[in-house]
Amino acid sequence: MSEHTESKDRSQLRQKRMIADHFERLSRAKEEGKKVVYTFVPGNLTELIGAFDMLPVLPEINALQSGMRKKSAGYIAEAEKSGHSEDVCTYVKCDIGMLRSGNIGPTGTKLPEPDLLLLSYTGCFTFMKWFELLKQEYKCPVVMLHVPYQPDGVITDEMRSYVVEQLRTEVIPAMERVTGTRVDVDKLAAHLSLSKQAEDDLVAVWESARHRPSPIDGYFGGVYYVGPIFSSFRGSHDAVMYYRELREEVEARVARKEGPMAPDGPVKEKYRLVVEGPPNWTNFNEFWQMFSREGAVVVSSTYTRVGGLYDQGFRHDPSHPLDTLADYCLGCYTNLGLPSRVDLLAKYIREYEADGFLVNSVKSCNSFSVGQLLMLRKLEEKTGVPGGFIESDLVDPRYFGKANIENRVQSYLQMLEARKARGTSADAVVSP
Amino acid sequence: MTDPAAPIFERARALVDDYTLGAVKAWKAAHPGALAVGHMPVYTPRPLIEATGSLPVAVFGGGDSLDIIRGDSYFQSYICHIPRSTVELGLGGHLDALDGMVFPSICDVIRNLGGMWKMLFPQKYVAYLDLPQNFDKDVGGRFYTSELRRIARELAGRGARTLDADALLGAIARENERRVTLEQLDAVRRAEPWRLRATEAYVAVRAGSVMPAEEHTRLLREILAAVKLRTARPVDNVRVVLVGSFCEQPPFELIRALEKAGCDIVEDDFQLGMRMIDGPIEPCAGEDPVEALSRAFLERGRASASRYIDRNEKGADLVARVHACAADGVIFAAASFCDPALLDQPMLEAALERAGIPHTSFKFAENTGQFQVIREQAGAFSDAVKLWGPAGAPVAAQEASV
Ligand code: SF4
Ligand code: SF4
Numbered sequence A: 001m002s003e004h005t006e007s008k009d010r011s012q013l014r015q016k017r018m019i020a021d022h023f024e025r026l027s028r029a030k031e032e033g034k035k036v037v038y039t040f041v042p043g044n045l046t047e048l049i050g051a052f053d054m055l056p057v058l059p060e061i062n063a064l065q066s067g068m069r070k071k072s073a074g075y076i077a078e079a080e081k082s083g084h085s086e087d088v089c090t091y092v093k094c095d096i097g098m099l100r101s102g103n104i105g106p107t108g109t110k111l112p113e114p115d116l117l118l119l120s121y122t123g124c125f126t127f128m129k130w131f132e133l134l135k136q137e138y139k140c141p142v143v144m145l146h147v148p149y150q151p152d153g154v155i156t157d158e159m160r161s162y163v164v165e166q167l168r169t170e171v172i173p174a175m176e177r178v179t180g181t182r183v184d185v186d187k188l189a190a191h192l193s194l195s196k197q198a199e200d201d202l203v204a205v206w207e208s209a210r211h212r213p214s215p216i217d218g219y220f221g222g223v224y225y226v227g228p229i230f231s232s233f234r235g236s237h238d239a240v241m242y243y244r245e246l247r248e249e250v251e252a253r254v255a256r257k258e259g260p261m262a263p264d265g266p267v268k269e270k271y272r273l274v275v276e277g278p279p280n281w282t283n284f285n286e287f288w289q290m291f292s293r294e295g296a297v298v299v300s301s302t303y304t305r306v307g308g309l310y311d312q313g314f315r316h317d318p319s320h321p322l323d324t325l326a327d328y329c330l331g332c333y334t335n336l337g338l339p340s341r342v343d344l345l346a347k348y349i350r351e352y353e354a355d356g357f358l359v360n361s362v363k364s365c366n367s368f369s370v371g372q373l374l375m376l377r378k379l380e381e382k383t384g385v386p387g388g389f390i391e392s393d394l395v396d397p398r399y400f401g402k403a404n405i406e407n408r409v410q411s412y413l414q415m416l417e418a419r420k421a422r423g424t425s426a427d428a429v430v431s432p
Numbered sequence B: 001m002t003d004p005a006a007p008i009f010e011r012a013r014a015l016v017d018d019y020t021l022g023a024v025k026a027w028k029a030a031h032p033g034a035l036a037v038g039h040m041p042v043y044t045p046r047p048l049i050e051a052t053g054s055l056p057v058a059v060f061g062g063g064d065s066l067d068i069i070r071g072d073s074y075f076q077s078y079i080c081h082i083p084r085s086t087v088e089l090g091l092g093g094h095l096d097a098l099d100g101m102v103f104p105s106i107c108d109v110i111r112n113l114g115g116m117w118k119m120l121f122p123q124k125y126v127a128y129l130d131l132p133q134n135f136d137k138d139v140g141g142r143f144y145t146s147e148l149r150r151i152a153r154e155l156a157g158r159g160a161r162t163l164d165a166d167a168l169l170g171a172i173a174r175e176n177e178r179r180v181t182l183e184q185l186d187a188v189r190r191a192e193p194w195r196l197r198a199t200e201a202y203v204a205v206r207a208g209s210v211m212p213a214e215e216h217t218r219l220l221r222e223i224l225a226a227v228k229l230r231t232a233r234p235v236d237n238v239r240v241v242l243v244g245s246f247c248e249q250p251p252f253e254l255i256r257a258l259e260k261a262g263c264d265i266v267e268d269d270f271q272l273g274m275r276m277i278d279g280p281i282e283p284c285a286g287e288d289p290v291e292a293l294s295r296a297f298l299e300r301g302r303a304s305a306s307r308y309i310d311r312n313e314k315g316a317d318l319v320a321r322v323h324a325c326a327a328d329g330v331i332f333a334a335a336s337f338c339d340p341a342l343l344d345q346p347m348l349e350a351a352l353e354r355a356g357i358p359h360t361s362f363k364f365a366e367n368t369g370q371f372q373v374i375r376e377q378a379g380a381f382s383d384a385v386k387l388w389g390p391a392g393a394p395v396a397a398q399e400a401s402v
Helices: A003-032 A046-051 A059-068 A072-081 A090-100 A126-137 A157-179 A185-210 A237-255 A284-292 A321-330 A338-351 A372-383 A402-422 B006-017 B022-030 B046-051 B082-091 B108-120 B140-157 B165-191 B198-210 B213-228 B252-260 B289-300 B316-324 B339-355 B372-392
Strands: A036-038 A055-057 A116-121 A142-146 A271-276 A296-301 A356-362 A387-392 B036-039 B055-058 B100-104 B125-129 B238-243 B263-268 B329-335 B359-364 B396-401
Touching: A003 A055, A003 A237, A046 A055, A046 A157, A046 A185, A046 A321, A059 A072, A059 A090, A072 A090, A090 A126, A116 A126, A116 A157, A126 A142, A126 B339, A142 A157, A157 A321, A157 B140, A185 A237, A185 A296, A185 A321, A271 A338, A271 A402, A284 A296, A284 A402, A296 A338, A338 A372, A338 B108, A356 A372, A356 A402, A372 A387, A372 B108, A387 A402, B006 B198, B006 B213, B022 B036, B022 B055, B022 B198, B036 B046, B046 B055, B046 B140, B046 B165, B046 B213, B046 B289, B055 B198, B082 B108, B100 B108, B108 B125, B125 B140, B140 B289, B165 B198, B165 B213, B165 B263, B165 B289, B198 B213, B198 B252, B198 B263, B238 B316, B238 B372, B252 B263, B252 B372, B263 B372, B316 B329, B316 B339, B329 B339, B329 B372, B339 B359, B359 B372
Parallel strands: A036 A055, A036 A116, A116 A142, A271 A296, A271 A356, A356 A387, B036 B055, B036 B100, B100 B125, B238 B263, B238 B329, B329 B359, B359 B396
Antiparallel strands: none
16 A cells, blocks of 8 residues: 555544444443434534533434435435425435434434434525424424524624524523533533634645645545534544544645545546535435546535635634634525625635536525526626536435436536637636 | 406406506605515515605516516526516516515525525615524514614615604504404405405405505405405305415416315415514504514514424414314415425424314416316315315325426
8 A cells, every 4th residue: 555545544544433433422322321412514513512412413414324325215205205295305305214214324323312403594494394394203302593694795793693692592501401411611612622723624625726736626525524524523632633634645645746536546637626516425426437537626615615614714713602603603605695605606716726617406405506507607707717507416316317417517528628728718608 | 236346356456467566666656766675475574664665565476477588597497486487577677666675584595586686686775684583582583673673774775764663653553454454354254255255365465565554454445345245145165274375376377276176265375474473563662663573573473384483383373273264174285396385294284184184285386377187186175075074084185286
């Protein structure tokens, strides 16, 4: 094994171990008297949950894992059979179906029932319905944290204090009731300080994609990089170690001028892309290979920002624990108005010197998808860079039309190629 | 004998059908310098807008009479229809009379449409109104009042009158009058559905979208007086509550098809925004009327798909409504791809099943042109309820989609 493969494996192996340990802890939670809280990725309060020694379960992560493990089709069918409409978000149906099929988690063990449903209502309306549905299934309290939307990309004092007040008067008291302990502010601050360290390293990883070739794929590879920080590990020593190792590995790749690793080996960078929208999980590797085989590397993406816009300067601040949690929740990507999303994408296209940008529009997710066709036009106008548009779904394989998607990706990349060959300037824009 | 109510309904229907907003243009001509402010479903507190001297205009998309030429190119096929027809109206210049639009928090489609509106019509005022999901007056209430004051301030920045307490108290009083009159209308419909058909009640309420509360109250009173003169006889229909159409509106002919299939729709959520607050808005002595508006929403806002149900059982409100209007069953009529309605539906169905209330469901789009399947389904449902009675009818009937 070469030196760099060894070091790459270090962070991957650590992440694998962290996940296995977490599910192991979950499987023992009830016998050890640990309290379990189900919550969502955007606007998650992992540090607060950690300060109460509770264990989080993230139904979205379970759903995407079910998609990757080819279980989601069955779960969705199960939910539709019990009366859920074919029109609605498939994450919800996948979760409901998994629940009806025994609630077996990604590692094959049964997930413990929640002691608290923490409805962090950030950036997605469906979250509310999802937990109202789960409320019917479990005899446990639900606590709602309503995070206002940022239509103008600005966090006002009123928004922040609304969230802080809910944390103070609803969320923390609910956690105190469930655990029978008082909140330990020092412990919370300690977790927040660990979060900040990991966030610094994650940003260095994102920004490494400014190099040519980019040492990372900021979308397909990026979804692995955000695993720990988006889920149960932010604010932990493990997460700090993971991001330190990852950063070192990436910096070593920069020094060696290496591109990212894809499922079928290293990618030789030919096209630099920015991607908007979540990936498809049911055919994730196939989807990735459509790009990697053509030398298309994603230098930045918005999906990897749904759990926090650290590269735009946000860091958890241990000196203002509740304010910082509020700002974190308010700042997640899908909580931003469309004009701000366009501005952010344009910034990525410029700063990462992208040749093109692509929208993967997923059927499930109105939060992401509504307005993407206009975003595409506006981005082309703003940047002079041509956009591509493909459609799929998150975890419903019925909406992954492989041939169609492959055709679209290929024609898009061919168009970029022709454009490069002509040395086309920013004013000659081709719509998909 | 000629129908004494016919000319009034004709007038109201013309207002509803006019997506070019002729009534709004006329209002603006009569009120030089005043603003007209559109608002999407489900709820925007209209008295706030009226108190700034502006005309609130409820926008419900383009219905079934508008050809969608450009609107479709802005939305993927799996998104409901109302945003495309609304964009079509905007791009076609039909909403030019509106100086601004308010997009309340009902779902991610309307939310994102607000962002699109900003990019498509940069010269217009666009506001997102975040309705609170926390119902404590010191938490959600404080946030909500700040939202209301912000909107009033921004409208003043665009030339509307600066909000003052007296003007808002006046607007609240006029809204309460409208609310009382709407209740009278609902009472007629519940007691004698043959006197006021659901299609007529629909037109009566919706006509209020383009006029101030006071004028709407006058119209409703005219309607009430006229329908009381009717001499029709009761028919043997089943009484149903219709839910799920609180945003995108079903085509008028679809409502008629349900009636023809033997269903008296004695309660619905078509223009839920007009009835969002249960009862009057009652400012306490010395209370800032903005606080009163907020308190009404927090304490007496109706259970709906876009409101988090924090304390009550999900569906309890629907069951209570069915009992209150002595309905025999429930028809779920949701727009295709409407996440709020469709995600809510299984929970509401479960509540109805626990209460032994029969129900059936279908989906529609605002521009649906075929009603045969729905009519047959509603007919079968009404026959089953008539034959077996609510208790004996199959509790869940099959879903149709058009
Ligand atoms: S609508 Fe989108 S953000 Fe919301 S739960 Fe579904 S996939 Fe997640
Ligand atoms: S019809 Fe439903 S999904 Fe569509 S905009 Fe209205 S509430 Fe949202």
